[in-house]
Amino acid sequence: MTLEKRFPTLFSQPHAREWLLEKASDLASNTVSAYGHALVDYFRFCAIRAINPPDAKRTDVRAYVTDLKSRSKFGMPARRPGYVKSTTHDGFANATIRLRVTTVRLYYEYLIDEEVRTTNPIKIVKYKRGRGFNGNSRGMVERYEKDPWLPNETQWQALLNAASSECIRNRFMLALAYDTGVRRAELCALETGDIDPSQRLLHLRAKTTKSQRARQVPYSQATGELYAAYLQHRRRISRAPGPLFLSESRRNKGLPISFWTWSKVVKALGERAGLPLFTPHTLRHLRLTDLAQAGWKMAEIAALAGHVHPATTMIYVHISGRELSERFRQTLDSTLDWRQETMQTSLQ
Template sequence: MGSAVVLEEKWPVLGRHERAAEWLRVWTDLGRAPRTIDAYARGLAEYLLVCEREGIDPVTANRLHVAAFVKELTTRPSRRGGNVVALDSGAGLANATLQQRLVPVRLFYDYLIEEGLRESNPVGRGRYTPGRKFGGHQHGLVPRMVKLPWIPSEQQWLDLLEVVRDEPIRNRVMLALAYDAALRREELCSLRTDDLDPAHRILRVRAETTKTRRERVVPYSAPTGVLLSGYLAHRATISRARGPLFLSESRRNHGEPLSLWTWVMPPVVV
């Protein structure tokens, strides 16, 4: 069963709108990452549900109708409680989440324009327009907040290391590699035994696991190399087969590849 069909079963509203289903299949056939497709499907499904509730044809919807969807998003309570408000949006959803929900809607209308079904995109993009009255910058529907990355203090980092020190060797290796090589969760959990070059302390991050679809080779430190050597010896007691580097040690999934959904911080044994 194709992933697009599975997503239509997960969000039936996608199957009720022919153009939406077509658009989703295009992205799936182009080989986009499953998590990306899932996020696109969710965002578009939420928009289509609002259209159905308001009696709007999404193919002919205008900016006013999309603004109604934005209003619905900004009044939606947080999953962590109705009193939780994100500081960067003043709403229950964080600014980044609001932006994420609008991306598939904008791309859907780009598709309709390419198919000759529309002349303009009601979502639009923030862009600079020379000569525009009252300034040349046109804002998107939701102002984008750009925040500095969070960097732990020395004490916070020491506290983290104190917690991790008592973790099983697999979890310690995962944290060390993630830190040394700046690996995303999917990149970390997708590492294979043949991605490693212990002699030169480097590892290969395969293109299909990266967000940019670009392969890269990155080094790791000598202390991480020592941890990795110990983990490989430990891994051999679970499985001697080449393949996924990190294996589950739970009774239910013993020896199975570790999925990205089971790797969280603080790390836990799964």
């Protein structure tokens, strides 16, 4: 489906069409889609407030940010005209709000470049040294980074027990998502030619990745066996090459499944396992954390995850306090043990 058909109201706005098409030439399709949905939401807000988007003032954008926060999952959804309730939760997460505000800022940067206006109503405040944040930036929306939920051993087994009754497609997708740590959009965009069973390698094409960079990631023998079983099952639906994961519903049988479909599968799986916090991204966080605990270097984990900067990987690697205590205990026979003893004798 073309961008014009996906965002008809957006393409009717002056300059919005050109801006989104320009982004489409440089960014991944999922990123462009997120930008499109964000700008549609902003234009809807402007229409309710009788604001002409190209002429919006800083106070107008601040009102939009306040509106987004009133729809935040941390507060009550706003009861106002034009409010669209989320199908997955009440309101927006902090990351979603920041994405929408960033989209609006980039849109106004484009208008400045096109000489439609001279200022951006969303300006990032820069702090000088000695005046807070040491030169870092701060926008209109606070950034909250909370540790994601990861299943413990008992919860992981409960999840696998619940998944054992799933169809072969869902079982294979679950195993492949954990093994490779791919994003849900990357998983659902896989095609039949993207898997090399002889080397047990998954080939991620550049146009399907967030960074627009191709990469190869390995998967386990157990997942390879599930792949062989799924391939036989897939042939009963379609023998044509193309999208790997196909819908089996009456309405969409044979069509590629969307990442929304996969999200619903994962949500239902988590509910049956008694794990309501389980999401598709949980598998990615869990895999990268497991690799870190297994001794992989950050650069290696970053390469598998498709992160351009290894520092980004640190956001995904989570070591619990219990694990840090265990690592602390294991180092008592090392130089740290000697240093602890010298501190004890010298400082007590």
